[in-house]
Amino acid sequence: AQRVTQPEKLLSVFKGAPVELKCNYSYSGSPELFWYVQYSRQRLQLLLRHISxxxxxxxxxxxxxxETSFHLKKPFAQEEDSAMYYCALNSFGGTSYGKLTFGQGTILTVHP
Amino acid sequence: SAVISQKPSRDICQRGTSLTIQCQVDSQVTMMFWYRQQPGQSLTLIATANQGSEATYESGFVIDKFPISRPNLTFSTLTVSNMSPEDSSIYLCSVGLVFGPGTRLLVL
Structure with missing residues (x-):
């Protein structure tokens, strides 16, 4: 069965510092991976897809x-990057999307 | 990409009752998906809803508890039946990689 692991529940950095949110997966097929972001009081939105x-x-x-990883990186974090980030894996093959397995999420806080 | 709306946005319900959540998409789609996000937890897929056929449920979810309707290509409903406090969650529908705003449910 597929699994997505985000080892860090919380991550705090200062503005301008590099940030890396870790994501590891296990999947028997060819993986399609995504990063989603959820800002405070907003809906979940797609941030990145590995294929792009x-x-x-x-x-x-x-x-x-x-390494079965799909880590999210940014060289210089901004305060507006503070949000919940989810790594997700698509279980459908081909070009069908929607059956997603999510990691536990990482709350990123960027301090001024 | 699709624009998805859900009703209600939130509700407080008494245990033993049922709540039906509506999901509307602004375009015709074959598959719609329902997810649950329990407090402090990640999103878990409940079922896949295809128009014209019965929904396909994931392990741990059953039709009697979460009946789903898919009457046309732009609409679906999820009912949470015989609710208990453990059903307090955010319920989201999705199309492809796009998610609705979610329905926040609190069961007392």
Whole structure:
């Protein structure tokens, strides 16, 4: 069965410091991984998908199949990055999305 | 991407009663998904709702407790039946990678 693990429930950094939110997964197939973000009082929204290899709001994430990881990184954290971050794995094959397995989430706090 | 709305946004219910949550999408979609987020926990998939067929439930979730309707390609409902305080959660519907705002349920 698939599993997504985010080892840090809480992460605190100061503004301008680098930040890395860890995500490890276990999945027998070819994984499709995502990062979601939930700001205070807002709905869950997609931040990144590994297949796009893009940078959103300065965040990047690289899929490392050897280490089964998909860590989220940003070189210089901003206060507005403070939010809950979820790593998720898509269990559907092909181009169908929606059956997601989520990690436990990491609350990121960026201090001024 | 799809725009999803849910009703109600929140509710407080008495144990033993049932609540039906509505999910509306602004475009026609084949599959809709229902998730639960218990307090302090992550999101867990309850079921997949296809139009024209019975919903497919994940392990630990049963139709008698969480009946789902999918009458057309833009709408679905999830009912939480015979509620207990353990059902206090946020219930979210999703389409693909897009999530609705959630329904926050408190059972007393």
């Amino acid at each position: 290899r893009e940078s959103i709001k300065g965040f990047t994430a690289d899929l490392n199949k050897g």
